[in-house]
Amino acid sequence: MSLLSIEGLTVALPPGGDRPHAIADISLSVDPGEILCVVGESGSGKSITANAMMGLLPKSLPVTSGRIRFEGTDLLALEPEAMRRLRGARIAMIFQEPMTALNPVMRVGDQIAEALRVHGAGRDAARRVPELLAAVNLPDPEALARSYPFRLSGGQRQRVMIAMALALEPALLIADEPTTALDVTTQMQILRLIKEIQSRRGTGVMFVTHDFGVVAEIADRVAVMQHGRIVETGPAKEVLNHPQHPYTRALIAAVPGFPSGEQATAASDARGPMAKDAVLVTRGVEKTYRRGGGWFGKPVTLRAVHDADFTLTRGETLGLVGESGSGKSTLARCIVRLVEPEKGEIAFHGTDLRPLTRIAWKPFRRRIQMVFQDPFASLNPRRTVGDIITEGPMTHGVSRSEALDRARDLLRLVQLDPGAMGRYPHEFSGGQRQRIGIARALAMRPELLIADEPVSALDVSVQAQVLDLLADIRKRLGLTMLFITHDLRVAAQICDRIAVMQRGAIVELGSTAQVFGTPQHAYTKQLLESIPGRGWTPPDLSGTVAA
Structure with missing residues (x-):
């Protein structure tokens, strides 16, 4: 018997979509011990499927037909109390957006302990919480357990969510x-931790992802979704190397390959020579966070940014890569004055x-724009998409009609329907919200974009x-970019130079060709060797992808 079996499941959308x-x-x-990867475009129904399994669909998205069987029990027929007993203990979920899934007024250690306590394992919480945080590679687990979610980086918050989901080693x-x-x-x-628990406990895993490198690394089977339907399933090697459906072929054809140093050089040459005039220069910037202290504890000092000097020239794209918590986002926030550095x-x-x-500072706001990492937290939930995109230009003197025209054009550019301007952020998927954030930043026509x-x-x-x-x-516009990413394939595709950050400092800075072809620092070599699915090369599907 399969651990999980979904049969003919249909979930309706509200009318008018x-x-x-x-x-x-x-x-x-x-099956027990199996990893099924579900892939597809944003809005294809992947997350709806996952939420239906957890009984977390809103009333506006009713299940109209089908069954979801877990260990032989139909989850759709369970009473709420019975479903609550299964969640967390037998079935656990890692959510896409950790900042909205974590309680902002509870310390992260208390949130993990609560999950243990609710399911009868509270006596071990003092020991288990630091162990779980250490297992997902979070620094200083004892101190981090006392932190609130807003004090952590996006990647650190995601790791807390993973620790919470794995706390009771669920069956599914x-x-x-x-x-x-994550970097x-x-x-x-x-990925290794999930595979270890899967093999040790026979855990079944349904892994929703758009990263084909991750699929190549861990998947036993793959299911491809498009417009709410499954268009292809099969063993991972077959789907990755010999895709049959035109949509699967189009997805795999869009995956950037891992470039050699020669390819990175050729890509840089194709982008043309860089200008010599400096747009942005950082020197001696330092930012230190202090938390705790007072009557009841010893203060903790974190030197988030130091020795991060670089120069960005007009039209250049500098990639900033490094582990979560290495200081990349803090440095970006210092540049746009969302965080005040102590010196530099x-x-x-x-x-x-x-x-x-x-x-x-106000005149510089239009000229320097930022696309934020967490699209849900950076978009006003009470304003429509049209208002969000037009607010900046109108504040700086653009007429409402021109701002609306610009917003429609930008939504088309980021592959969203201009008719969505009257909708609110919560009505979009995570990927769609990120595209809205990009459109908002570009609406100001900035000189420097920090992404x-x-x-x-x-x-x-x-x-x-x-x-x-x-x-x-x-x-077209001579746009200069500081491009923060953990995806080195993406960095190689778009960046002229790469700066590698570790523990607040830039440890290597060079051309994309040099960093990928002949990395000098041990940490840079570690990053390149850790790329998921590095051994898989996307097949050449040129001429076979449907228009």
């Missing part, structure tokens, strides 16, 4: 994009931004489109 069903007549199974683990926000070294550690110089076209008053993991939440086909869009905008 582009299709009547979120998922339509899908059937899947997961549903993972909805669990490694999307490659932590990604590999998490951040010069934009020769003007030091750090000492500017709020009034003096903090701008394509990490996107499926490969849209990822390729957005990268092409950014490259086109850079070419």
Whole structure:
């Protein structure tokens, strides 16, 4: 008997949408000890399927037909109390957006302990919580357990979610994009941890992802979803190397290959020579976080950024890579004045931004824009998409009609229907929200774009489109970019130079060809060796992909 069996499951969408069903007549199974990877574009129904299995669908998305059997029991027929006993203990889920899934007013250690306590394992919480945090490679587990979610980086929050889901070693683990926000070294550690628990406990895993490198690394079988339907299933090697459906072929054709140093050089040459005039210069920037202390504890000091000097020239794209918590996002936030560094110089076209008053800083807001890592937390949930995109241009003097026209054009560019301007952020998938964040930043027509993991939440086909869009905008407008990413394949595709950060410092800085071809620092070599699925090369599907 399969551990999990989905039979003819259909979930309806509210009337007036582009299709009547979120998922339509899908059937899947997961055996004990098996990893099934579910792939497909954003909005294809992957997360709806996962939430239906957990009984977490809103009333606006009713199940109209089908069954979900877990160990022979139909989950759709269970009373709420019986379903609550299964969640966390026998079936656990790692959610896509950790900041919205974690309680913002509870320390992360208390949240993990609560999951243990609710299911009768509270006596071991003091020992188990640090062990779980250490197992997902979080630094100083004892101190981190006392932290609140907002004090952690996006990748650290994701690892807390993974630790919570694995706490009771469930029989079935549903993972909805669990490694999307993680750097490659932590990604590999998490994948190994999931595989270890799977083999040791016979855990079945349904792994939702858009990363074909992850699929190549861990999948036993693959199911491909499009528009709420399953269009192809099969053993991982067959689907990855000999895809049959035109949609599967199109997805795999969009996966960037791992480039050699020669290929990176050729890509850089194709982008043309860089200008010599500096747009952004950082010197001696330091940011230190202090937490705790007072009456009841010893203060903890974290030197988040130091020795991170670099120069960005006009039209250049500098990739900033490194582990979660290495200081990448903190450095970006220092540049846009969301975080105030203690010392150093951040010069934009020769003007030091750090000492500017709020009034003096205002003219620079239009010229420097940022795409944030967590799209849900950075979009106002009470405003429509149209209002979100047009607010910035209108604040800086653009008429409402022109701002609306610009918003419609940008939504088309990021592959969203302009008719969605009247909808709210919660009505979109995670990948769609990220595209809205990119459109909002580009609406200001900035000179410098700081992109903090701008394509990490996107499926490969849209990822390729957005990268092409950014490259086109850079070419037409001379846009300068600081591009933060953990996906080294993406970095090689779009960046002229790579800066590698570790523990707040830049440990290697060089051309993309040099960093990929002849890395000098041991940490850089470790990053390159940790890329999931590095041994898999996407097959050449040129001429076989349907238009």
